[in-house]
Amino acid sequence: MSHGQLRVFELTILVLAIFLGFEVVSKVPTLLHTPLMSGTNAIHGIVIVGAILVMGAGGKDTLTWVIGFVAVILASANVVGGFVVTDRMLEMFKRRRPEPAPADSDGKPPPEQ
């Protein structure tokens, strides 16, 4: 593939990704807006791939080394922090899953677990 063809191909998948991105989150309850934002936040931590490529390349000068090193730190914080924060938010929802409906006919809350 020539450089031009490759670019057009990349542009094609970029455009398809736009539509896909709109499609996958089109029906989200308000309840999940914050966790979903946090989840997408973790996913753009994929820039760590770029940071590794910069930092891992041979024959770098000092400036590139410094920039690359800082980029690796920042991107790793994005990845780890992003997924952990999202998980902590979602953990809160999970706990009450088995609870709804039963035993509240007398207005009493279900017993503590």
Added chain:
Amino acid sequence: MSRTTSDLLYLVTIVTFILALRFLSRPDTARLGNWIGAAGMLLAIAVTLAKSEVVSYFWIAVGMVIGGGFGAVAARRVKMTAMPQMVALFNGVGGGAAALISWAEFHNRAPEPGNLKLDVSIAIMLSALIGSISFSGSMVAFAKLQELIGGRPITYPGQQLVNGLVFGTAVAAGITIAAGGEEQWLMWALLVLASIFGVLFVLPIGGADMPVVISLLNAFTGLAAAATGFELENNVLIVSGMLVGASGTLLTVMMGRAMNRSITNVLFGAFGQVSSGAAAAASTDGGSVRSAGAEDVAVMLAYAHKVVLVPGYGLAVAQAQHDVRQLADLLEEKGVEVSYAIHPVAGRMPGHMNVLLAEANVPYPQLKEMDEANPEFGRTDVVLVVGANDVVNPDARNNEGSPIYGMPILNVDQAQTVVVLKRSMNPGFAGIENPLFFNPKTVMLFGDAKESLGKLIEDVKGL
């Protein structure tokens, strides 16, 4: 690892990210979705490390331990109430990483003139520009939410013009580079100006609108990541970045809709500054403020038939979600019907309050969404507003001059009595007066939400 193998494995990562987004959109699969995304990320990192271009590992490992360690500790230690600013922080560092990568790429490729093809230089400019804006903008959002700087909008005359000039100059530097002026100082100017623009762009936006802004900056970081994909000819970056860019944009619009705020209004409206004069005038003619002691309020609550609790950010700040549940349990023992009315943007982000109350084990059937709760207020004896302000402000319904006019609110003023737990008479996060506090039906119980709830619990127990 050959390019073909690595690209195929990257494709697996792309699929996991798409599944992650899909699963995150449903309550029962959300947590699994997050794990699937994390697994895909791990794969992408492993594949990248195995690529033949990557020849040195030691400092990558050191960087990952430092960054990952910080991320893990910060994310583990943070209180549930501070989640929104954590998201802002992690978003900012991602944007910063994207900007740095494009700087390094430019620095390495530009010294030989003509080496940089037009498409590559456009991608470098875009990711440097968007990444820097996202970085500095997110840091300001973080500072506002962490209350390192005031949450109120910061405005001055000619602001739009100044912002426009800074942004325009940054773009001009980018265009000059793309047109062949591959000077290093132009890149520095671009990075600095774009970072300044990020700060200027978020400063005039009020704290109440921060969730929308963070969501938008989150989409920006996605775009910046996609642009670095073009620089490095890397599909996983292009697709994942763009997925986040697109879904983040849609999410921003949905959040805006939940708060009845258009995106342009959020970005250029300087929330809370619109006509504070009119809002203040409307609120003060309602009469004087009545305050009461905890023991009076305890009697009111214990002898009511139906009590609705309206938790707001004040509850979150005071970490009082457990106390509010304890009070609710006591009242239920006394035969009072108790429920919680949750405004979609209660707390500081959509869904934030649900997370906090779930942490305190509040039974799910007691949580009522706004549409379910509003028709009930007419039949409610006492509404207990715990640290909520803007989401119960009747001006949103009645006063066209109010900056929050048109925002859907909880109609607590339709109840028999409204008790407001509040620290002081200071206006809320958006900086708007609330005529509810001057309503003759309203009783104020001043003090920290946690302390006030503690006193109420003691007094209800004693009855």
